[in-house]
Amino acid sequence: MMMTLLRGLAVPWGLFLLALTLTLSSVDPSQLPDLWRLRADIGTLAIALTPIILTGGIDLSVGSMVALSGVVMGLVHRDLGWSIHAAVVSGIGTGLLAGGLNGLLVSSGISPLVATLATMALFRGLAMALVNGERIAPLPSELTDWGWASWWGLPTQIYLLVATALFFYVFVHHTIWGRSIFAMGENRLAATFAAVPVRRIEACLYVLSGLAAGLVAMMQTAYQAAAVPDAARGFELQAIACVVLGGTRVTGGFGSIARTILGLATLAHLQIGLSLNSQREWAIPGWSKPFRLDAEAQLIIIGLLVILVAVVNERLSASRQKT
Secondary structure, three states: OHHHHHHHHHHHHHHHHHHHHHHHOOOOHHHHHHHHHHHHHHHHHHHHHHHHHHOOOOOOOHHHHHHHHHHHHHHHHHOOOOOHHHHHHHHHHHHHHHHHHHHHHHHOOOOHHHHHHHHHHHHHHHHHHHOOOOOEOOOOHHHHHHHHOEEOOEEHHHHHHHHHHHHHHHHHHOOHHHHHHHHHHHOHHHHHHOOOOHHHHHHHHHHHHHHHHHHHHHHHHHHHOOEOOOOOOOHHHHHHHHHHHHOOOOOOOOOOHHHHHHHHHHHHHHHHHHHHOOOOEEOOOOOOOOEEOOHHHHHHHHHHHHHHHHHHHHHHHHHHHHO
């Protein structure tokens, strides 16, 4: 049992240590909290995605929900004249409604991949159409100051990440519904026969994902000092990468919130380290022309790591099932 656990943790821990070493060799540790502002938002989405992936589902629309929630927030304040506090509530409510639509579609029997792929386009299209592709700015300083604030040396985004992690840790690992989530991922049909409320749990998980997107929209809008319809583009893929890099099985049934946090740390430090080393020239033996770690090279490296971890996780999963 202990050996299986250690084998399962070997790859993500190794990647994390590699990424941490790469980062610390290039950046002053005192700069890391500010570098983590954007990564904390991605981590919040990744944590909310974890229970969905544990059931064998997926949510590709989280980035689009962030954009739509932010746009609604800006429109309500600018065009309807609501206070910024009421606008923030409306933006979070938009995330809840968008997540509710995803939950309704998935719980009605539509494949999560198909449903959230469709709503990803729908929500992003709505965000662009509502403001004709233009950003809403400026916004009141009481909101923008929040996005740049720090408490005890840590950005506000970190506190949202920690609160989200604590909530989902208790929900996934210490509740009856949490145990049902793992059962659904292992064998959905068996869970149904065991009287697990599969559809209700699925709908709830997508609503919680929408809530997380609404909260991230608040942080993103405050940080950018504007409601941007193109915000959070690609966040969904980075959030899924965090879950996979942590060792959670994409087909469901195996994983944890702690693994997602580990995956987030791995991805964040890799991105930070690679970005800070992007101006250095690297030589490959036998290759005459040196290369740089530009944006394309960084995507290739991260993509290869995700493939590597996914393959190893599936092999470990198969060996666990045999034993």
